Amino acid sequence: MAVDLLLGLQWGDEGKGKIVDVLTSQYDIIARFQGGPNAGHTLEFDGQKHVLHTIPSGIFHDNSINLVGNGVVIDPVIFKKELDNLAKHNIDYKSKLLISRKAHLILPTHRLLDAASEAAKGKAKIGSTLKGIGPTYMDKTGRNGLRVGDLELEDWKDRYRALADKHEKMIAFYDVDVQYDLKDLEKEFCKAVETLKELTFIDSEEYLQQSIKSGKTILAEGAQGSLLDIDFGTYPFVTSSNTTAAGACTGLGVAPRQIGEAFGIFKAYTTRVGSGPFPTELFDEVGETMGRVGNEFGATTGRKRRCGWLDLVALKYAVQVNGITQLIMMKGDVLSGFEILKVCTAYKYKGEEITHLPYNIEPENVEPIYTEVKGWKEDLTKLTDPSDLPKEFNDYVDFLEKELEVPIKMVSVGPDRKQTINR
Ligand code: GDP
Ligand code: IMO
Ligand code: MG
Numbered sequence: 001m002a003v004d005l006l007l008g009l010q011w012g013d014e015g016k017g018k019i020v021d022v023l024t025s026q027y028d029i030i031a032r033f034q035g036g037p038n039a040g041h042t043l044e045f046d047g048q049k050h051v052l053h054t055i056p057s058g059i060f061h062d063n064s065i066n067l068v069g070n071g072v073v074i075d076p077v078i079f080k081k082e083l084d085n086l087a088k089h090n091i092d093y094k095s096k097l098l099i100s101r102k103a104h105l106i107l108p109t110h111r112l113l114d115a116a117s118e119a120a121k122g123k124a125k126i127g128s129t130l131k132g133i134g135p136t137y138m139d140k141t142g143r144n145g146l147r148v149g150d151l152e153l154e155d156w157k158d159r160y161r162a163l164a165d166k167h168e169k170m171i172a173f174y175d176v177d178v179q180y181d182l183k184d185l186e187k188e189f190c191k192a193v194e195t196l197k198e199l200t201f202i203d204s205e206e207y208l209q210q211s212i213k214s215g216k217t218i219l220a221e222g223a224q225g226s227l228l229d230i231d232f233g234t235y236p237f238v239t240s241s242n243t244t245a246a247g248a249c250t251g252l253g254v255a256p257r258q259i260g261e262a263f264g265i266f267k268a269y270t271t272r273v274g275s276g277p278f279p280t281e282l283f284d285e286v287g288e289t290m291g292r293v294g295n296e297f298g299a300t301t302g303r304k305r306r307c308g309w310l311d312l313v314a315l316k317y318a319v320q321v322n323g324i325t326q327l328i329m330m331k332g333d334v335l336s337g338f339e340i341l342k343v344c345t346a347y348k349y350k351g352e353e354i355t356h357l358p359y360n361i362e363p364e365n366v367e368p369i370y371t372e373v374k375g376w377k378e379d380l381t382k383l384t385d386p387s388d389l390p391k392e393f394n395d396y397v398d399f400l401e402k403e404l405e406v407p408i409k410m411v412s413v414g415p416d417r418k419q420t421i422n423r
Contacts (some may be wrong), residue, residue: 002260003218005248008225009318011272014265015330017041020057020221028216029065030058033251034241035223036073038129040299045417051299055082056221070102071251073136076192100204101149108185109167110135116174127274137240205253220248226318237276245322264324268332271305273298277361279368280308280344294334311344317357330412338375344368380413386423
């Protein structure tokens with residue numbers, strides 16, 4: 001038995017939450033392997049919308065186990081809010097939610113450090129979600145972090161104190177004005193830790209290996225997207241984890257040879273939230289329309305997402321580094337009504353035409369070269385049968401498939417679980 005992966009191929013927000021929810025009925029276990037509450041995964045069904053940040057997107061299904069893996073960073077305060085929301089919808093999460101003891105904890109001071117670091121950067125800020133992701137992963141690799149398993153130790157509060165005190169000194173080191181009342185934040189944190197401790201903590205790599213042995217099916221849910229990967233993304237405007245396929249191995253404790261399908265998910269256009277280069281970004285009416293029709297606002301921060309045409313140079317790169325075996329195209333419905341669609345198929349780079357992603361993709365280094373494709377007029381949101389998809393839509397998908405050399409097996413035509421068409 002293999003572990004399948006579902007990965008975002010752009011700058012996040014591709015629609016991972018929706019598709020994990022759609023695929024969950026085929027899996028016994030859904031496992032998040034990296035990131036934390038910087039993620040916002042949206043699911044819609046039965047006329048209701050849910051946003052998950054740390055909890056895997058299989059949680060609404062009765063028969064699946066949802067595992068938060070060792071590669072994830074958990075903020076107990078945000079986690080508690082997610083649990084409270086599930087309880088409101090009568091989801092019996094205790095029986096189907098497992099947490100890795102090796103997952104690292106986001107402390108209130110990690111969030112403050114994130115804010116101080118961003119403020120100190122001024123114009124060069126990353127545009128972080130300010131959830132404390134960077135500082136928590138820094139403590140993890142710096143071997144200072146506090147882990148979920150530590151909460152089972154008698155002296156976890158002493159360990160917490162030592163780390164938080166160190167953070168306070170670091171905050172003071174940044175020459176910026178960060179206002180905070182740590183007492184209040186710590187009260188909230190300790191209360192949330194007690195809620196977290198009501199859940200089941202496990203040695204998740206052992207659990208997953210036993211599950212694989214006993215023939216259970218596992219889907220690993222990625223957060224963010226390949227272009228936000230700490231190694232392969234548009235550094236330094238990235239997140240602090242490996243969002244690509246290899247991250248699933250280190251974030252769950254499964255071996256490369258245990259990976260099966262790698263589902264790659266992308267929008268029919270491109271969006272990005274936060275700072276950083278974006279070669280196909282649009283600053284005109286077309287980009288505005290994409291944002292309006294696609295309702296492109298961040299699920300975690302509410303920030304307006306930047307919009308632009310599909311960038312096949314970047315997408316091919318993501319397909320390559322992840323070893324994608326099947327593609328899923330999202331939000332085709334948003335492009336209905338555009339006379340002409342543009343797809344970036346190459347970059348002009350230092351006077352030359354190139355088709356690979358270079359080291360520098362800032363506007364002064366690359367200029368996108370577009371291929372134009374005819375658009376479609378039809379509203380796709382009511383369609384369920386692939387044979388009803390308009391010719392121009394199929395031509396667009398066929399063109400992308402040919403360029404990417406991977407089949408597009410599913411297209412999404414609306415936010416609801418049911419607005420999904422298999423090809
Ligand atoms: P994730 O972070 O990858 O899970 O994606 P987000 O939830 O942050 O953002 C995707 C947004 O697009 C959400 O608001 C979804 O409800 C919505 N969405 C997903 N698929 C489609 C689609 O095919 N069409 C439209 N119009 N919206 C979609
Ligand atoms: P999902 O899982 C889109 C972006 C932030 C910022 C950069 C670093 O919903 O696709 P961080 O908080 O990690 O320090 O922010 O990464 N970012 C995301 N953008 N979707 C996400 O997650 C993101 N998580 C982080 O906007 O530019
Ligand atoms: Mg999102």
